[in-house]
Amino acid sequence: MTPDPFSQDANDLKNILLSQGGRLSDTIDKLDRPSEQYAGYYGYLKDFLINSGCLCDDILQAAHNNVVLLAMIGTRVMMEDSINVHYLESKKDEAERIALARAWLDVSNDAHGQKSELDGMSVADRAKAAGKTMRQLYYNEYVLFCNYTHSSAHRGLLNVPDLRALGAKKAVLASLQAYANIITCVARIIGEETSQETTDAATAYFDKYRETVAKVALPILVKDK
Numbered sequence: 467m468t469p470d471p472f473s474q475d476a477n478d479l480k481n482i483l484l485s486q487g488g489r490l491s492d493t494i495d496k497l498d499r500p501s502e503q504y505a506g507y508y509g510y511l512k513d514f515l516i517n518s519g520c521l522c523d524d525i526l527q528a529a530h531n532n533v534v535l536l537a538m539i540g541t542r543v544m545m546e547d548s549i550n551v552h553y554l555e556s557k558k559d560e561a562e563r564i565a566l567a568r569a570w571l572d573v574s575n576d577a578h579g580q581k582s583e584l585d586g587m588s589v590a591d592r593a594k595a596a597g598k599t600m601r602q603l604y605y606n607e608y609v610l611f612c613n614y615t616h617s618s619a620h621r622g623l624l625n626v627p628d629l630r631a632l633g634a635k636k637a638v639l640a641s642l643q644a645y646a647n648i649i650t651c652v653a654r655i656i657g658e659e660t661s662q663e664t665t666d667a668a669t670a671y672f673d674k675y676r677e678t679v680a681k682v683a684l685p686i687l688v689k690d691k
Contacts, residue, residue: 472675473530476638479671480526483645486664487515490652497656503564510554510567511655514648518547525641529634534624535614537637542611544644545603546589551651552596553585563655607640610684623684635679643672 491512499505521540528537557563566585573579582589593604613620614633623629646668653660672680 472635472638472679475671475674476526476642479642479667480522480645482664482667483642483649484519484523486649486660487519487645489661490649490656490658491515493658494656503568506571507560507564507567510570511652514547514551514652518544518645518648521547522641522645526638529638532630532634534630534634534637535621537641538611538614538633541637541641541644542608542615544641545608545611548644548647548651549589549593549596549600549604549608550584551648551655552600553587553592555651555655556596611637611640620684620686629684632679632682633684635675636684639672639675639679642668 494508494512494515497504497508499508521544525537525540525544528534528540554563554566557566569585573581573584584592587595589608590604593600593608612618614624624633646664649664650660
């Protein structure tokens with residue numbers, strides 16, 4: 467992607483989100499840790515803020531450098547992060563959230579563990595359990611980016627210059643939206659609020675590019691009958 471207003475606006479929002487993520491991470495560092503279980507739980511929360519933030523930055527850099535397929539694959543991971551943190555929020559109490567963090571650590575350290583499963587559930591099932599918004603995210607957006615992660619025939623669309631440019635923009639917008647959702651969800655979990663600057667910047671960006679990027683569909687390849 468060559469430098470343009472979309473790229474600049476995306477970079478500006480990314481920096482605001484990363485700053486907010488850093489502030490929330492610092493807040494988590496100040497929370498009491500009465501046991502090792504809490505340390506693991508807070509580490510899980512910080513993973514969403516820090517590592518998802520790093521991934522968001524990588525996606526924007528990849529899109530800017532025309533590495534579009536990698537940007538789209540990264541966006542699929544960002545969406546799974548968003549589903550996971552909302553699934554964490556859906557747990558009825560802190561004890562269940564701590565147990566989920568333990569499960570995350572266990573599967574992370576299990577060389578033969580099914581990495582796409584967490585808490586014994588698939589990504590689709592976690593999205594459903596997390597509520598209507600995540601369920602819609604899964605079926606409306608996550609599955610679209612899975613076409614590129616799993617090397618379906620849709621990957622050929624990226625050989626068309628105009629569609630390649632649109633795919634890059636969609637990856638950028640979707641990754642920023644996922645990270646914004648992650649930040650606001652973590653903030654709710656720890657009883658904090660996102661800054662008004664963050665909320666206003668995110669709303670303005672997504673409103674600005676809703677019609678020209680978000681709602682513009684990449685063609686769907688239809689099987690001949």
